[in-house]
Amino acid sequence: MKELRSSETSLERYRDLFNRVPIGLYRSTPSGQIIEANPALARMLKYPDVDSLLNINAKDLFIDVQVRDQWQDQLKRNGYMASFEVQLRCFDGSIIWVEEHTTAIKDDQNKVLFYEGSLQDITRRKRVTRDLEEHQRILSTLMSNLPGMAYKCKNDEHRTLEFISDGCVLLTGYNPRDLVHNAIVSFAHIIHPEDLQVVREKIQLAVDVKSSFTLTYRISTASNHERWVWEQGWGTYSPEGTLLYLEGFITDITDQKLAQLSLQESETKFKTLYESTRDAILLLEGETFIDCNSRAADIFGCLKDDLIGKSPIDFSPERQPDGSLSSEKASEKIAAALAGKPQVFEWQHLRKDRTPFDSEVRLNHIDIGGTLYLQVIIRDISEYKRAERTRMVLLQISESVNEVESLETLLERVRGLLGKLIDTTNFYVALYDEASDTYTFPYCVDEYEENDSYTPQQLKKSLTDYVRRTGQSLLVDDETFQELCASGEAVLVGVDSKSWLGVPLTIHGKHIGVMAIQSYNDEYVYDCRDLELMTFVSDHIATAIERKQAEEALRRREELFRAMIVNSYDVISLCSSDGSILYKSPSVTRYFGWAVEELVGQNIFNFIHSDDKQIVRNHLNELLAQEGISHGSQFRYRHKNGDYRWVEAKSTNLLLDPSVRAIVTNYRDITEQKKADEELKSSEERLRILFEYAPDAIFVFDLDGKVIDANRFAGQLTGVDRNEMKDKNFIRLGFLDAEQGKIARKVFLANKRGEPAGPDEIILRNASGREIIVEIRTFPVTIMEQRMILCIARDITERKQFEYELIAAKEKAERADRLKDAFIANISHEIRSPLNIIMGYTNIMTDILQEHMDPEELAFLDSIDSAGQRLMRTVDFVLDISRLQAGDIEFNIGDILLPSLLKRVTNGMVPQAEKKDIELSFVNDAGNVIIQGDEYYLAQAIGNLVDNALKYTRKGSVALHLYRQENSDDVILDIKDSGIGIAEDYLPKLFEPYSQEENGYTRAYEGIGLGLALVKKYLDLHDASISVSSTKGQGTTFSITFPASIIVTNQ
Incomplete structure (x- = not known):
């Protein structure tokens, strides 16, 4: 009973829950008959009460029969139906949406006893969903049709978009999905770089004060076009005031902006037009x-x-x-x-x-x-008025160009017409000849200067030459002229003018001369307008000059052609198609004795040898067969004296040429040539004999070294029959080893380039194995229009042996010479030591005894000292020449201020000059010249020359002159004296060691002939050269040339 009461209690609770739950609940038979329902279902379907629902078949409530059948089939198949949305008809006829959950209740045999289910009214939800979808559709339609795009984005550096409307495509060219979340490109990326920073700053300023913002800026579309956009946006913030995102709208204002800019530009333009x-x-x-x-x-x-x-x-x-x-x-x-x-x-x-x-x-x-x-x-309209006058002048000049025949007359008229506009008091035209680099003046009028129009003048660095060289018109005042002079472009030529204006005369891009005007008293007489006028007129003048030159050239050509025809070696003949002579040039008289009038009108065949007439007739027929062709032939032509002369003729058919209408023939007497041909054959035979019997081996090779021909001696030299060598490569015949083969190949390559080679020496091993030293010379030649190599080979084996012996003898002599120099050096040393003692004691004796000795006795001591000094100099010379020849010398190179050295040398020689009453001078016209060398040896060389000049000069002067050589960077020192001079036949031996002039009175002078030899060697050490010019009894000049290579400074 207790369990029964518990069960009843549970049932009551279930029943109470069944009746109170807000969800509609029902139970139906398998056929669909509702057998139980709760009040919520009755209210949902708007039935008065639950009882009125009972016994109603659930299938009758479905609006859509197909949906009902689908529902029934699925329920039978699965035994349940979950979340099935369906429309049902209510008791009052209204329709509602419900969400149904149904389950089949089965017995133990799996038989369906009944169905239980629940229904929830979703009509409002469906309506809200539908309304929301409609609102979204409307919003989407609105977004799509707006002239711009709506957006939602983050406030980061990329302006990362979370949403953007479809208007994005039209505005930017990008699909929304390309921009959302920076899928392909960020929105910040398409903002113009120059506007991006301003956009960011304005947005941040609005965000800081939580206000909306309005922006105008440029974007770059997907097609790389620039558009102006207007944006209005605002921030969305959290309750705490944190910015969540930015929302806003962007629209295209390109047309509006461009209109605005156009309006501004128009306003600026009109203002500019007014002002400018x-x-x-x-x-x-x-x-x-x-x-x-x-x-x-x-x-x-x-x-x-x-x-x-x-x-x-x-x-x-x-x-x-x-x-x-x-x-x-x-x-x-x-x-x-x-x-x-x-x-x-x-x-x-x-x-x-x-x-x-x-x-x-x-x-x-x-x-x-x-x-x-x-x-x-x-x-x-001042310029217009002036231009009107200018046009009239230019028209008259143009007419004159076509009317006037003489260039001088034309230029005279041009000067007069231009004088109506500008000052042409001084006016000239200069024409340039490129071949001679000179100018002529076909027309010149000047207040101060006269120019011979036919005398060529070189006007280097003149304003005329500057304008012609640069091809630029030039207006020159004093300031401009000074600038040109300072830059090295011009120098003053002729009388200085206050104002000068020149324009180039140009024909086909080539500057042929200059037309110029100038004023000697008014600096402001010409301006840029005058320059333009002259430039324009220059084209007409250049055209006139070209025409006149062409006419003159045509006249000269006509005269030239006439002279060529008259004086030509060829006879020029015109004849008709049947051979009748229409014209003969005067040269026919010179070569064939006939007067022109004796031949015109006759037939050419009357003068042709009978054996050659058919040949000439055949050639004539060939010419007549085709207009314009040429034909050459040789035949015999009768001289007036009855002899026949061989002629070579070339005829051209010009019968259809309206300016000729004849067959034109050029022919010349080749009788002598015929004889020469015969002689040539004879000459060739003689050359063949010379080739065969020449004392040297002669080879003819092709460019690759193959033997084309060889003479008899070539076979003797190689020991191989020349016929066996033909058509074989000489290098591969085995006469040359590898090293000699290389030499031969270089020779062949040089000749292949067209360059002769030799003399070259090669060692050849002939067929018998003997080595022969051969000297070869090769020449590129053309034989029968083929390039070949002519080789002349000479056996120099014996000569080389003689040379080896000669070299050995020379080396032996040089060793002997060095031994001699060493011997002299030792002897000089042996002499110097005791000589120093003698001179030293002589000086001591002079100092001690000079107060106790009379002048005659003192003269003895002076003689001893003088002789000692002379002997000491001789020893020094011998030692120096020995050291130089032995190479035992220290050469210390440094910078030498040449004028300073020359002054010291000169000053050191002044006492010697004053003692002989000789004027000694030094003149420097070369400036501060610094050279590289050894100051001691250079001073020795120059000192010896000055000492010699003083020694060999009895009276007069010795002058040193330093100057620059013209057209060179070299510096020259002349040492000139008025002394005894040197005989002409001795000059070649002047610088040889131990040489002295033997005849004349030079024997009265001391010396052993080493001074000038030392000078030469000292100067050789400095790469300087010395030359001498002298006249016996009148003096001598030594010239030292210091080359640019040793000059450090030449100021």
């Missing part, structure tokens, strides 16, 4: 200027303030060029314009500095705020 127009624009109220543009001030040469408040009369002369009063005429024009009649007229104005200028004036009335004003437009 070439015309003066002024606003006139009554007869007073109240406004003007900058050009007006420029034209009148004043400031704007100088014009405002002034009347047009203030800037006009008293009278206009037509004689009318400016004040009356101005009032008349102003009144007419104010009356509505626009005025256009020419007027002469005055600038602020009172210089007049021509102008075109336009007056138009305008209404501004009900007040009438005049718009005054003034155009400076």
Whole structure:
């Protein structure tokens, strides 16, 4: 009972839960008959109570039959149905959406007893979902049709997008998925680099104060086009105030922006036009200027303030060029314009500095705020007027170019016409000849200078030459000329002018000369306009010169051709198709004795040898068969004296040429050539004999070294029959070893390049094994139009043996010579030691005894000292020459200030010169020359020369002169004396050791002939050269040349 009561309690609780649960619950038979339902289901289906639901078949509640069948099939198959959404019809006919969960309750035999299920009303949820989807659709449609794009992004450096509308495609060219989360490109990346930083700063500023932001900037689309966009955005923040993301809208304002920029540009343009127009624009109220543009001030040469408040009369002369009063005429024009009649007229104005200028004036009335004003437009037409005059001048020049025959007359007329526009008082045209690098003056008028038009002149560094070289027109004042001179481009040629203007004369890009004008007294006479005018005229002048030169060349060519025909070695003949002679050149008389008039009208066959007539006739027929062809032939032509001469003729068919209409024949007498051919055959035979019997071996090779021919001696030299050598490569015949083969190949290669080779020596082993030293010379030659190599080989074995013996003898002699030099050095040393003692004691004796000895006794001691000094110098010379020849010398190279050294040497010789009353001088025209060398040896060399000059000069002078050599960087020292001179036959031996001039009175002078030999060797050490010129009895000049290679500074 207790269990029964417990069960009943549970059932009551279940029943209570079944009735109270807000979810509809039901149980139905397998056929669908509802047998149990809770109140929630009745309320859900809007039935009055639960009982009214009972016995209703659940299948009848389904709206969609197909859905019902699907529901029933799945329930039978699976035994349950979970979360099945379906529409059901309510008791009042309304329709609701429900979510159903159904389970089949089965017995032990798996038979369905009934179905239990639950229903939940989801109608509101479905409606909300549908509304939400509709709202999303509408929002998507709105987004898609907006002229821009909405976005949601992070506030990071990339502006990482979390959402972007489809308008992104139209605006940026990118698909939204390309930009969201920076999949392919970030939004920051497409912002123009110049605008990106400003965009970031403005967004951050708005975020800092939590306000919205508005931006205008540029983006770069996917197709790399630039667009202007307008963006409005705002931040979304957390409750704590932290920025979560940015939201906003971006639209394309490119057209608007471009229109705005265009408007700004238009405003700027109109303002610029007003200010920068070439015309003066002024606003006139009554007869007073109240406004003007900058050009007006420029034209009148004043400031704007100088014009405002002034009347047009203030800037006009008293009278206009037509004689009318400016004040009356101005009032008349102003009144007419104010009356509505626009005025256009020419007027002469005055600038602020009172210089007049021509102008075109336009007056138009305008209404501004009900007040009438005049718009005054003034155009400076001074240049136009000048251009009008210029056009007339240029037209007359152009007509003159075609009318005048003489170039001189044309240039005279050009000068007169240009004189209407510019000062042509001094005017010339210079033509350049490239071959001679000179100028001629076909026309020249000058106040101070006269130029012979036919005398060529070299105008190096002149303004004329500068303009021709550069091809640039040039206007030169004094300042410009000084700049050109300073740069080395020009020097003064002729009389200095104040202003000079020159333009190049150019034909086909080549500068053939210069046309120039100049003024000797007015620096400002020419300006850039004159330069342009002259440049333009120069084209006409160059064209005229070209035409005149062409006419002259044509005339010369005609004369040349006429002279060539008259003096030609060829006879020129014109004949008709049947052979009738129409023309003969005068040379026919010189070569064949016939007068021209004796031949014209006759037939050519009357003068041709009978054996050759058919040959000539055949050639004539071949010529007549085709117009324009040429044909050559040889035949015999009758001389007036009855002899027949061989001629070589070339004929061309020009019968259809309207300027000729004949067969043209050039023929010449080749009788002597025929004889020469016979002689040539004989000469060839003689050459063959010379080739065969020449004392040297002669080979003819092709360019690869193959033997083409060889003479008899070639076979003897090699020991091989020459016929066996033919067509074989000489190197491979076995006469040469590897080393000698290399030499032969180099020789062949040189000749292959067209370069002769030799003499070269090679060692050849002939067929018998004997080594022969052969000297070869090779020459590239052309035989029968083929390039070959001619080789001449000479056996020099015996000569080489003789040379070896000669060299050995020479070496032996040189060893003997060195022994001699060593011997002399030892002897000189042996002499010097006792000599030093003698001289030393002599000096001591002189110092001690000079007060106790009379002059005659002192003279003995002086003689001993003088002889000792002479002997000491001789020993020094011998020692120095020995050291030089033995190579035992220390050569210390350093920088030598040459003028300073020469002064020291000269000053050291002054006592010796004064003792003989000889004038000794040194002149430096070379500046501070510094050379590299040994100062001691160079001083010795120059000192010896000066000492010799003083020694061999009895009276007069010895002069040293240092100067630069013309057209060279070398420096020369001349040592000139007025002494006894040197015999001409002795000059070649002058610098040989131990040589002295034997005849004459030179024996009266001391020396052993080593001084000049030492000088030569000292100078050789310095790479300097010495030369001498002398006249017996008149003096001698030694010249030392210091080459540029040893000069360190040459200032």
